[in-house]
Amino acid sequence: MLQRILIVDDDPHIRELLAFALAKAGYDCREAGDGEAALAAVAASAPDLVVLDINMPRLNGLDVCRRLRAQGELPVLFLSSRDDEVDRIVGIELGADDYVVKPFSPREVVARVGAILKRARPRAEDAPVPVQTGRLRLDREGWAALVDGRDAGLTATEFQLLAVLAAAPAKVFTRDEIIDRLHGPGFAVTDRTIDSHIRHIRRKCATLGLDDAIETRAGIGYRLGPCGAAR
Incomplete structure (x- = not known):
């Protein structure tokens, strides 16, 4: 079965760009446009990893990560803006596995997703x-x-x-x-x-x-x- 990635970002262009790159790399992608929709998507069908934007309406990425960490150890890759260094550090403190700074290369996101999933899956x-x-x-x-x-x-x-x-x-x-x-x-x-x-x-x-x-x-x-x- 394909590993499932949930892409959470309020920018539909970024979601589309990442979904295309990750699908091309062999992942099954789902999308959510805000934090509340992300939590609902995780509850409905748990993904293998969440790509999570920090700055979003209706529950930001840090709060989403905090709630996910209260439920388990679902891998999280943060997306953050260049001026959000404090938020990135807080995200790592909350237990996020890695982060990518915007603007980013879709190849970099795919590589980091693969690295996180590889670490999470023992052979x-x-x-x-x-x-x-x-x-x-x-x-x-x-x-x-x-x-x-x-x-x-x-x-x-x-x-x-x-x-x-x-x-x-x-x-x-x-x-x-x-x-x-x-x-x-x-x-x-x-x-x-x-x-x-x-x-x-x-x-x-x-x-x-x-x-x-x-x-x-x-x-x-x-x-x-x-x-x-x-x-």
Whole structure:
């Protein structure tokens, strides 16, 4: 079955442009012109990913993302204007997987949609072995980060970032190295986006009593923390 993408934007030209590009790439596309219509579309037939504009009438994209996150971990790709840096950061804090700045290339949107869905869909043939560090367990088949057996509720991007650090627990990763591992060399993601994902992972783990999931090395980057176990 084709993976279903819900395109949410109050500009019909942008919806048409993205629907054409995504359909050409092999996706089944649905459209919504505002936030309320988007929530109704998700409730009627859950998509595999939502492409979500931030500035919309009748419930903006941030509020839509907040409500979607309250229901589950549906992947979200934000569309934002160049002057909406604060909104983009807030969107990442809410759990969005990525964002694209307007004006954008439809090819870039298709590439980012594909990258998010790939991260969210583990390959069964890989039969990944769970990783255990202290109180943290990464179930790579189920794409779940478990603290004392309780799911931290990470998004696909957050889980993949944590898995990058866990794959080499003694290594301090620069932000550029993390971006390369997540998206591939040359992918346009800012350092601030990585920092936002890190904060989100820390907050979710901290709600389960794990305050040392990720360590910061000033001026360098991040590495996996002791996760409740002495180093």
